[in-house]
Amino acid sequence: MTIQRMSSKGRISIVKIQNFTIERRQSVIPLVYGTLLLVVAVVMATVSPLERITNWYLRVSEGSFVYRMWQNPTYDLYCDVYIYNYTNIPAFLAGDDAVLKMTEVGPFRYNEKRTNRNMSIDHESGRLRMTPHINLTFLPHESVAHTKDVYLNVPNIALIAISTLAADKLGYIANLGAYYSISATGSKLFLNITAQEYLWGYQDPIVTIANRFLPGWIDFGKIGIMDRFYGQKMLGTEVQIRDTHRRFEIETWDGSAGLVEQGFKDLNTSSLCNTIKGSFEGLMFSPKVFEDKEIRLFRKQACRVFPFVYQKDMMTDSGFTIQRFQMERHAFNNTSPYACKCTENCLPNGFVDISSCYYGFPITLSKPHFIDVDPAQKLHFEGMTPEPEKHESRLDIEPNTGVPLSLQSNIQVNIAVRTNAGNPITKPLKDKVMPLMWVSLYCREAPPEVLSLLRLRFVIAPPLVITATVLLFIAGAVLGAQGFYRLLRPKYRLIEPEVVPKPRRRKSSIAINMSDNKAFKDDDDMAKEAVSLLAIREEDSDLPDLILTD
16 A cells, blocks of 8 residues: 555655565675674684783783782792701811801791782873782791791801991901900800791891991891891882883882882993893783793892893693793802992802892892802802702793793892901901892792683683684585575575556455466465565556555
């Protein structure tokens, strides 16, 4: 009825659409869907969806996964402390033994918990700001014994440090006065104290006097190695998060791009010895870590940036590849680019001077058990057994995301001894670098949630994406070919309708249908007749009535 009310031209256009639909719809629809599936498959093959999802997941924004991991890292980080116990002190001081003998006592295990407080994102500069906080928890059941129950014979750090400092800075007369003052306190060159006192602080008359008269220099009443390393105030830091090539690199530490204690002034006059900018703390690394890239690791307690270089590729138990980096072999050498310039009281090869970070005390760092140090220093001691596999430092990283998988950083703490003719207290230890202890900071594996995400990204998802891409391509090709073939060779041929004179008015369309079809026409005849009714040429000016009603 609607078609009959239209003009002749409008009716012809609608009939042409109906004609096209009947003739071509079984060809066009498969062709359209096939083309769409092919386009999707090509896009998936050229633009990796996994890469985009990974970049989205690694974004740093308030509440994101990476943001929460920085705020409260779930890595299990442990600190094993091994102390050197000197066993022949009376014989050595009496001159009976030419070398100092020692044994290694440990480990004394601690759990290091790192949190970052006052976190905020500076969107304008693209930096993440925070204040790191480290808390150590002693694990007596995983240690060799409780620190309070183990007595050790160890060098008197306070006496050696004050005497060496006086020998470096004062003349003969001043050193002579220091000698009598120190002798009056009754301080000994070696002490027999517990591991707890040695690590976390013991009373010494020299420290007490220095704290009383020089509070601006010695701001503590007792001295202990771990107490001084972890007793420093927490300082704010900034890391880069906008530049993907430099993401998670340190920008500043305590407002400076370098270590002021090591002589940093500005980036134009800095060196690798005192520059922090561009290094990492180890929580995350820049994505796309390459084999030729040197990773600089910063540890505030060590007051130093240490270079790590690529060693080899490895396969994890989860099935994805990681890269192992190892501390550069000559990182502690005087010829290393990371060595600070020295003009006086220079240390032997293989030692790093960090005295400027610890009150001027002659504290030095080296690899454990004197690995890669000056052979002359090894001759002074007996009992150290270097094992490169055990004592070397290494770092495992998933290179595409920059996620650390494991870490082992081994550093030995020593104290350099120098003397002056006016103060012979430390003369038996003159020009020796005395081993105190070595520390192994390690994380065996990443948290389960991180491993699960990495396994999903690099093991499970890639074959699924490839399979989906191939299936989409095959389905699109099949549908497209089928549609194109039907477009060229349609299944039905349109039959030209017979010219029928305009019928007179009839009573009912239902009666006409009943009289024409007689309810006995088969399906094929009905289909052909329907097609013929719709196949009307434009020159047919007088269209037959399709629907007749009263």
